[in-house]
Amino acid sequence: MNAREAILGRLRGGADPATLDVEATRLLDRPERPVVDVADLVGGFLAQLAQARLGATFERIGAMADLPGAAQRYLAAQGLASALYLPPDPNLAALDWSGLAISHDCAPDQPAALAIARVGVAETGSLVLETAPQAPMLPNFLCLHHIVLLRAEAIVPHLEDAVLSGSQPRAHYWITGVSGTTDIEGQYVRGAHGPRFLHVVLVG
Numbered sequence: 001m002n003a004r005e006a007i008l009g010r011l012r013g014g015a016d017p018a019t020l021d022v023e024a025t026r027l028l029d030r031p032e033r034p035v036v037d038v039a040d041l042v043g044g045f046l047a048q049l050a051q052a053r054l055g056a057t058f059e060r061i062g063a064m065a066d067l068p069g070a071a072q073r074y075l076a077a078q079g080l081a082s083a084l085y086l087p088p089d090p091n092l093a094a095l096d097w098s099g100l101a102i103s104h105d106c107a108p109d110q111p112a113a114l115a116i117a118r119v120g121v122a123e124t125g126s127l128v129l130e131t132a133p134q135a136p137m138l139p140n141f142l143c144l145h146h147i148v149l150l151r152a153e154a155i156v157p158h159l160e161d162a163v164l165s166g167s168q169p170r171a172h173y174w175i176t177g178v179s180g181t182t183d184i185e186g187q188y189v190r191g192a193h194g195p196r197f198l199h200v201v202l203v204g
Contacts, residue, residue, distance in 0.1 A: 040104070043065060045121070055180075056177055058199065059200075064095065084097075086103070138202060140195070147199045150200055151203055
């Protein structure tokens with residue numbers, strides 16, 4: 001009997017109530033959500049981000065003033081021109097971007113874009129971004145390389161801790177690693193629905 005026949009036979013004949021009780025108890029005994037070390041949210045977040053399934057890279061910096069240098073290092077490591085889309089965020093405009101060709105209009109062939117995440121989730125390595133006049137959404141899907149700034153103090157333990165309260169943005173979206181699909185002949189295609197590369201710059 002193969003696995004398919006075993007499954008179908010179980011469905012046709014009904015499951016043993018005793019077996020169901022054992023399985024239900026086992027499921028209920030498990031923690032509802034993964035355990036996260038709240039004393040080291042940064043370490044937990046970076047450990048998730050480093051998982052191969054997320055396909056992301058990261059760099060840690062000490063202060064916002066170090067962000068332009070981190071962006072330049074990433075672009076150079078990827079063999080890209082020193083060109084970057086910046087959203088119209090006053091926190092970014094105040095930095096020294098000399099040495100980089102900065103664009104505030106994102107063309108379809110723009111190689112790299114920078115964005116600021118509102119929250120990071122230690123449980124999954126997810127980033128939560130939201131739209132605003134200073135944070136348009138479209139550039140985050142057009143570019144091949146997505147550089148996302150995240151503040152260390154903005155990392156929360158679990159997914160539900162990142163749920164917005166109070167006033168809501170027009171939209172917010174979650175990023176967990178690079179975009180990919182296996183819809184095309186069952187082959188994994190990276191960057192199918194957005195950037196092919198994700199690089200997180202963690203400040204603080």
